[in-house]
Amino acid sequence: MVIELITQQIPLVLNALFLASVLFLLGTGLSIIYGMLNFLNLAHAAFLVLGAYVASTVVTQIVGVFGDTLGTSGLFIILVLGLLIIVPFIIAMVGLTMEQTIFKPIYGLEDDYQLLATFGVILMMEDGMKFIWGGQPVTASAPSELLGSISLLGGSTYPLWPIFGTVLTMVIGIVLYYFFEETRLGKITLAMAEDDEIVGVTGINTRLVHLQVYVIGITLAALGGALFIPNASMTSGLALQFVILAFAVLVIGGLGSLKGAIAASLLIGFTRSFGSYYIPQLELAIVFILMAAVMLIKPTGLFGDIKA
Known part of the structure; x- marks a missing residue:
């Protein structure tokens, strides 16, 4: 009875840690953008979904090109590199384009105007993703399948991908902590969150710092989507x-x-x-x-x- 109860709890704990990892990447990106730019961007979550959709295409293309030429380990490494490098880069470029054309004009407006405007952006992005990938659920399970699963108590199995995603997010969290506490850009970011006008007086290009922090936030959301899609399906x-x-x-x-x-x-x-x-x-x-x-x-x- 006790073993059966423990067996039920272990997958729930692992699922919770994986979901927490995705939410950490999403929420941290949104938090630093709001803290720096005072920009309440509802559309930030759509970049996670877009990252998941792009990740599904990247995985499909990599498997199609390298699936018959590389072994299991080699294909898995290429897939992970695609998810961690190609996907964030594509989403960062999309995010920068939208920042220049859509978001920049609404900086400085009241929060309710920002909420309404960015909610409209969500709807546009949702329709755009539906137009490109269709309305059916999209998945990219190849990385999870290649990584395999582990055996739990009671003879059940659990995929290794969520555990891999959780550990990777812990590493990202440590890097973010080091970035904010030890790097020059991180310290400037924290100072600008307090008073960007004073920081600007010192000669620092605050607009450039804004863009750098914005890209970091969008990249974190894209990583959340890239880690989410191999273990789930994405729908509009x-x-x-x-x-x-x-x-x-x-x-x-x-x-x-x-x-x-x-x-x-x-x-x-x-x-x-x-x-x-x-x-x-x-x-x-x-x-x-x-x-x-x-x-x-x-x-x-x-x-x-x-x-x-």
Whole structure:
């Protein structure tokens, strides 16, 4: 009985950690863009979905070109490089184009105008992705299939890809911490989040820093999509669901806090994983309940600090 109970919990824990990893990449990107540019970009989550769609095409093309010439290990390495390099690069280029043409004109507007404008961008991106990839579910399971699975207690198996994605996200989190705490650009970013006008007086090209941080945020979202697609399927309409989860990370963790993004992602990941298993009727509502509970206790989020 005990072994059976433990066997049920292990996949739920692993699923929660993987979902938390995807949400961390999504929420952290949104948080640094908002903290730097004061730009409330609802469309940020659509870049994760676009990254997943592009990843499915990249995987299909790589398998088609190299599938018969490389062994299992070689093909897996090429696929991972494609997901971690090609996909973020493509999405970053798309994001930069949209920043120059759509987002830049609405910087500085009130939050409600930004929300309305970027919600419209979500709808446009959703229609664009549906036009390119169709309305049927899209998947790219080759990396997960090549990596295989492990045996759990009770004889069940679990795919290794979510574990791989979780470990890789931990490495990315460490790199981000080092970036903000130890690098010159990271320290400038934190200073500009406090007062970009003062930073500009020192002669630093704040516009260039804005673009660099924006690209980092978009790249993180693209990585979230690239890690998500080998273990799931992507359908039109998921961008709106990820929007809710991304803002839940911001609200629960607190704006501009890396520690907050980690904590919020873990809370939401475990809540969604166990909630969907034990009370599937409340799978999405439970996230709102968690948000409300945190806001009642600490309105600025777990690690947020809103100054007057």
